[in-house]
Every structure is written in C-alpha cells, then in structure tokens.
Amino acid sequence: MFARFLLSSLLIILPVSAMAGEIDVSGFVGLETRVFTQSPQHTDQESNPEVSAIFNPEFRYRNGDHQFSFIPFYRRDSRDEERSHFDVREAYWLYVDDDWEFLTGINKIFWGVAESRHLVDIINQTDTVEDLDGEDKLGQPMVSVTKYNDWGQVSIFALPGFRERTFPGSDGRFRGPLLVDTDNARYESGEKEKHVDFAARYSHYFGDWDVGLSHFYGTGREPRLVLNTAGTALEPHYDIINQTGTDIQYTMNAWLWKFEGIFREGQGEAFAAATGGFEYTFYQVFESAADIGVLTEYHYDGRHADAPATGFDSDIFIGARLAMNDIQDTEVLAGFSIDPDSDEVFYNLEAQRRIGNNYELELRARFFSGGDPGEASFPLEKDDYIQIRFARYF
C-alpha cells in the first residue's frame, strides 16, 4: 500500500521535476555518532560507538496555486540494521484556492503545544529508531482538505496506508531483552494496514488564547507489545481507536501556559491523559542578548495495563532553554523528567550551533537513573549516551 502510494506520488512529482531550473533544492547531509557510557545490558548489543550517515534532501516546486514537495530520507547506521532505513517524509501535491487547501500525497502534520510530550499529535507514526523524543515521524499518505474561515481553520484527513512503528534490531540499544518482531504485526482491523483512518481538526485563536480540537478514528499509532506464542519475541498489536484531543495555549506577556488532553477508546478500558505546564522567558538576561526560558510540564496518564505502556504515567518535566541570539543561533535546552512514584529520572541535554554559513553542530546527551524493573524505561537503564551530529545544509 505504502509502496503504491509512493509510486503514485512520484508519478506526480517526476513530470514536474523535468521542468528544471524552477525546483528549490535544500536539505542536509549529516554524520552522527553515539557514544554510550555503559556496557550494554543484552548480549547481542555492541558497546563500541555507533556511527550513522544521514541524507535528507528537500525538493520543492511552486507554480501559481500548485505546490509540490518531495523529501526522501535515508539513514545508514554502522550497527543496527533496523536503524538503517529509508523513508519518504513528504511527497505531495498541494492546491490552494483562496480559503481552501487540497493536499494529496505523503506529508507530516504536527498538532499540539507542549514540549516534553506530544499527546495530541497523532497523524504520523513515530520513527522510534531516529530518536527517543518522539519528534521524528514517518511520512503518512493522506488526502486532506482545509478551509479557512473567520471563525477558524478546519481540516479533514483521510489516511490510507498505515505505517508501522520502527523498533531497534538485535544490535541496537534502547530495547528490552526481547526484540519487537516488526514482520509479524497484528491488527484489530481485518483490513490490516489497508484500513483507511480519518481525522479532523479545528484550530483558531481568540486574543491571547490559541485553541485546537481534534478527533482521530482508525488504527492507533501506539502498538501493544504482546509476547508471541513461542515466547521468543514481542509482536506489535495495533488496535482501532477513537481519540479526541484538545490543545490550548494562553500567551500572556512572557508567559506561555500550555495544556494538552486526550480521551482514547479502543485499547482496553477507555482512558484520559493530559499534559499541562508553562514556559516563562527572561529576555536579555544580565544585559546580554541572550534569553533564558524556564519550562515545567506535568504529565498524567490514566491508561490501564491493557493499553500500550508509557513512560509518562505521572511525571514532572523541568527544563531551561538558553537562546544566545548570536549570529550562530546558539541554543541549549536542558531538562529532566522525574517520576515521583518510582524516583526514576531521565536527563536530557540538547545544544546546537551554526558553524560558518552552512554547517551545524548538534549535541545531545541523555541519561537514565533510578529505574525500577516495573517501569517502562527500565530497559534503557544502561543506555546513557552522548550524540554528536555534524551536518552540511544546502
């Protein structure tokens, strides 16, 4: 299904590509290394540094009211063959007619306001092998219509072609003792990955309030991981769910107050989950050009044991963001999430800086501590790492 969609998308893109000279080419190539500070937990995992190459070109073409986008993505990983993967992040045709938009093809859609968890965001499958933060997504085939009104923006999506979540292979880190057998995914729907999902969203702002309301019906992106009959691996089980979500931000002076909430049915007993918090920014601290923002978010998740496991059952995230506002756009985000019930802590540091005009250096460090065997992130206990990426943008 996905391959067919990709092919038809390419058929749209290719004739356009023939009209050379008008196509806007951008994107990046990058080299990345991850150094793990501890020996691995599981026998197959390697302990030497992991090295990856990433190729992410972006092609865009605009002709009057028509826009085309094609963004392939490829990662080649030295260690984990599941992490080496190709994806089409975008391949769409967009037609804009005054206050209407029609889009066909593969695209990425982001919904939400929070920083440390993206609850409401549901259109795209998470590309787990890319990063643990849930912000890397697989391209989703879709047909969508958007209408702009005085009273807000309304979008409707038909989503044919389900994308399975990616999971690390036997050589990879960030996994438990049993691998996820992605070749044997189970679906609640008899149509399996061909089930057409639907979603709708309303978003608008009222003075200082930005409000979004959304609904999703179809195959949930989060699988339940169930032990196979032989007891040798975990099978991902994808259920049909209904999920209603809302995201609200109140912007007052230097304060951003944020809330995201969902209600989900279809994975065992229905449950609600929410994230709420704030971000406050001190501008031009110590008479410099730099800004420092402080962030706090609280996560609640009411899911039961029959729903997919989450590491966000009752966590507090506290962080700080430093923006130097210099020519190199130097930025640092540091924070930690703590689960008051288990004292489990997850530390996160992200920093980036432009070098010259076209290069970027990015540092990420993630540490885990105090894990309980019962907690979702326990398998990550020995996976503390420092990641450095050097990218050339064009």
Place this chain on the structure above:
Amino acid sequence: MKMLSLKPLSKGRNLQPNLESQKKDMPSSSKFELWKIKWRVLGTALVLGLVSLTLFSSVPAAAETPEEKGFAVAARSDRSDRGFNDSIVDMTMILHNAHGQETSRSLKTKTLEVPDESLGDKSVVVFESPADISGTALLSHARILDPDNQWLYLPALKRIKRISSVNKSGPFVGSEFAFEDFTALELGKYDYKYIKEEPCGDMTCDVLERTPKYEHSGYSKQLSWIDQSVYQVRKVEFYDRRGGLLKVLDLTDYREYDGGIWRTHKMHMENKQTGKSTDLIYSDYKFKTGMNNNDFEKGVLKRVR
C-alpha cells in the same frame, strides 16, 4: 497631501444637513438669503480647510504645541504610505561585527495593509538563508499598545508556535535591529514632540522626538528625521533606557512606486556602543499582489516558503 485635501471637504459635507433643514423652514421669497447663508457656510468651510491645511503643513503655527506639530509631521509621513494594500519584498541582511567580518541572511517579507489606524498591519517574514533555518517564518498581527500577536513556524517539526511578543528590545536574528525596529512602525505607538528643522542631504528635514508608549521598549526615546518633500524617514537615532545614544539608522536609496508609495532600499543600522552594524538591502518590491487576510493566518505558515 491627498489625505489632507479630504479634510475641508468633509467639513463642508457635515454642514450640508443643517443647510437643508434651514432651507425647508424658509419662505420661498428669501432665496437671496439662502444664497448668502450658502456662501457664508462655504466660506467657513474654506477657512476651516485652510486652517487645517496650515495645521498639517510644516509652517509653524502660533497656536500649535511642539507635541501637536510632532504628531502632525509623523502622521503625514505615516499616511503618505496609505493605499499600498499589500507588498512582497526580498531582503538581504548583512551583519558586520566589530572586526569587519560579515555574515549574510536572506529573507522575504509579505505585508498586508490594515487601513484602520487603531489596528496594525499584518506581516510574514520567511527566512531563505542560512540554509539550516530556511523555511522558518514569523507571522505578526501588529496591535497599537497591546502586545502584537506572533506565531513562529519551525519547519523541521512542521510546528506552528504562538510566541510571546514582549521581547521588543531583543536582537532580530543576531542583527543590530531589535524586534521593535520592525514591528513598532505604527503611528499610535509613540508620543511625539517637534524639535527643529535642519538640512539633511540635499533636502530639509523635520526632526521629531518620539517616545514609545508601548511596554517593554528598549529605548527611552528616538530622534527621527523626516524630509519635507516626500515625507519619508531618513534617519533615526535610538537612545537606550539610560538615555545614552545606542544606535543610528540611516535610510537611503528611496524609490517611488505606483501611487506615490516611497520605499527605502538600504537601511544601515550602526550600534554606537559596540561598533557592530547591520545593512538591510531591499530588492524586487511588488505591490497590490492581491493578498488578503487569509494569507496572514497562522495555518498558512507551513506553505508560505
């Protein structure tokens, strides 16, 4: 001057209903009296018109305070821009550090004129380079004394994020321009005071002092030089919160577009305290492209590049 000519006209129009009611009450024989009244009314309108013309011209009027005159000069400059509807322009920003090294960025700005002076214009700034931030876009709905509404688009996440706009005095993408140097161009954002008249280049300029009325400004005051021929801002001096001279902005290479719209094509901002400077070069202005409010909604940021 186009706007000013409306003033006496509208005054005459306001008097018209009174004239009509008098006409009804009057006996038909006194047509001559009616003519006399008509002439008197028109005469009054003419005088009022001349007075207001005087008020708004640069000739000093005895009854005018420096504040009124300052406002009048600023208003005339602001209104000289009326009727541009919308514009799209490419910009190159060149940042010079104190050691003479330079870096450049390119961006595109789309602006929608909001004719109501109690509301501000709408604008979208899209970055084209450096490559790592290409596609990043900033949407602003300017307001007069309340903080502007601003949304930032982050292309890597395809995320549209409402951001705080209180950071008026912070540097815009590492340049010597502050956010407020772009967003605080609305007439109602300042108190004005007329200072003096002096030559500027081969023209004569009115020099005004303007004091920000909005909160969180990094400036205690600004001095602005507005020429007396086409009413454009030629130079601005920015004074920091302690009253010291912080930055000097020179606006040059003005060109006239259809409808008498003038636009500078080079701005040079020099920081007098650090020695750093930023040039902003404008090219390829397009006006009346047919954009409307729908082109300035937060949802369009993801397809604006």
